[in-house]
Amino acid sequence: MNTGRILVMACLFWTTVTAAFTAETLGRVEQLPSSYPDHWVIAHDAAFFHMLEGRMVVLDADAETAAQQFKGMVNSSFIGQFAQSVSRSEMYVAETFYSRGVRGERTDVVTIYDKATLAPVAEVILPGGKRSSSMPEKYALQLIDNERMLLVFNLTPATSVTVVDVAARKVLNEIPTPGCVLIYPTGKRGFSSLCSNGRFFGVVLDEDGEVVEKYRSEPFFDSNVDPLFEKPVIVDGVGYFQTFTGVVYPVDLSSTRPVVGDAWSLVGEADEGWRPGGWQLNAVNGSNLYILMHPEGYNGSHKDGGPEVWVFDLHSRQRRARIKLKTWGVSVMVTPDQKPLMVVTNAEMALDVYSATTGEYLRTLGPHAQETPFVVYQAN
Amino acid sequence: MNWLDRWIQNSSRTLAQNASRRSMIRKLGTVLVGASAVPLLPVARAADNTAPVSESGDPNSCDYWRYCGIDGFLCSCCGGTVNSCPPGTEMSPITWIGTCQNPEDGKNYIVSYNDCCGKSSCGNCLCTRNESDKPMYRPDAANDINWCLGTKSTIYNCSTAILVGVALEKRE
DSSP: OOHHHHHHHHHHHHHHHHHTSOOOOTTOOOOOOSSOOTTEEEEEEOOTTSGGGOEEEEEETTOSSHHHHEEEEEEOTTTOEEEEETTTTEEEEEEEEETTBSSSSEEEEEEEEETTTOOEEEEEEETTSOBOOBSOOGGGEEEETTTTEEEEEEESSSEEEEEEETTTTEEEEEEEOTTEEEEEEOSSSEEEEEETTSOEEEEEEOTTSOEEEEEEOOOOOOTTTSOBOSOOEEETTEEEEEBTTSEEEEEEOSSSSOEEOOOEESOOGGGTTOEEOSSSOEEEETTEEEEEEESSOOTTOTTSOEEEEEEEETTTTEEEEEEEEEEEEEEEEEOSSSSOEEEEEETTSOEEEEETTTOOEEEEEOOOSOOOEEEEEEOO | OOHHHHHHHTSOHHHHHHSOHHHHHHHHSOOOOOOOOOTTOOSOOGGGOOSOOOOOSOTTSTTSGGGGGOEEEBGGGTTSBTTBOOTTOEEOSOOOEEEEEOTTTOOEEEEEOOEEESSOOOOSSEEEOOTTOOOTTSGGGOSSBOOOOSSSOOOEEEEOOEEEEEOSSOOO
16 A cells, blocks of 8 residues: 555545534533522531632532532632622632742732623732631621621731722721621621620721721620620621520621510520530521521530521521431521522531521432631622 | 531541541641740649659650640651651640640640741641630630741641640640
8 A cells, every 4th residue: 555545545534534423622611500409518628638729619519419519629728718799799808828839928919800800900909917827717707888898807816807999909098907707797787796895896987997986885685604606697787696605696787786585595494404506507598597406505505506407587586496407517508599408517517508498308419629618608 | 326426437448447436537627826825824834743644645646645735736746746846847835735634644744835937837737636725815725826936937737735734724
């Protein structure tokens, strides 16, 4: 067979192959909707064993297979904090980088992601290397002022709050909050922080992020006697704070200064020894509070989680249900719709999905590569 | 059989063999960054005492008495010891403290949980016990904070448990 015949046959073969199918397009990248379905959730995997690689994972809690559940992700470096805007369809991740990975020059930044593309669209550098580095805390990063301002909690361990005009992508101010921590949106344009002496410290801001009013409330709890969890659920401007033993303090955050209402208890006479506990121990849907509970509580059990989720009507203060979990739970979230799902981070760090109305176990998400999904957020 | 035993039977048998019941719950539960802050603490320094503390137990075990309030990776499993950091890391000068009872002498000791910093998570001997831990509005008693503060790098590697004084009474 000479060279010419080989070339002719090769060309015929190539023609045959290429004619058999339409070549696929290179470079395609998927997109998500700009507003996610109610039963999607965003799991914060803090990657506790390699914290520089934390991430926020978008999951479809309705889907049956691991592949169908996993919709996409964004990174969250070194135990970042997370918030999201409905009006702009954006996600905000406050994170920390070093120029040489674990050493070198520190840069703190709010990275802004588009929810549809999951691509970073902007960033705001946070000055001073002060961003609070702690376990994931919902109230370490909060939007106020109709989502125009993003507040970032700092701890060095001196405490302060950095005010970012996130719409304009620029830092406006830094406000010291001596002895007080975290950010509870308060009033039209302000926030409150919890203090070691059982008080709120709060400020009111003007449009430029300048302080126009400061205040300190009267003490309303004693952290030496019955500490307050720093993780309220907020419904219609009222924050419901729970203590380690199950006392609930409703705090009206809708006006300029917080107003502490009458306390009540999650635990009745027949519930002796039961206490609330967990990492993200509570969630809310409408007026229903979902809270992880454990029996035989003791000094140090407040983050253990529990075998049950109790459901309370926040208006009537009555317990509506006790949901016995398939596997011990550490964190809980509930979707915002009328047929809500409850997603529980279980003690083996998997995500169990239940009907939040019947308590029926539905499925376990994954297996996915996520390792420590400490906090799970609603879709929007 | 109580709830805890039932749960453990349904959980990892390997882990159950290696940890106490409650410490296993803590291991599998929230894991938090341990901590540290010595200079401002109103405690008598251990250096003022002349006799070493009499103690027993395994510093590589989460059940070791000094770890009653710890939350993180034990430095003794990471190339350091119960009171020293692994090579190449830097000990945070700022910390939170716990108060733990020494079963050998019955005294309550003030324990400084200084973090070792500048390398990524050690990953060995994760231990989460939260006795007397409080939310971060009480930073003197909060182990949710990454206490790699005041160091060249805030990257967390592991936690020590250093005796810094004798407590007059147990802190709740």
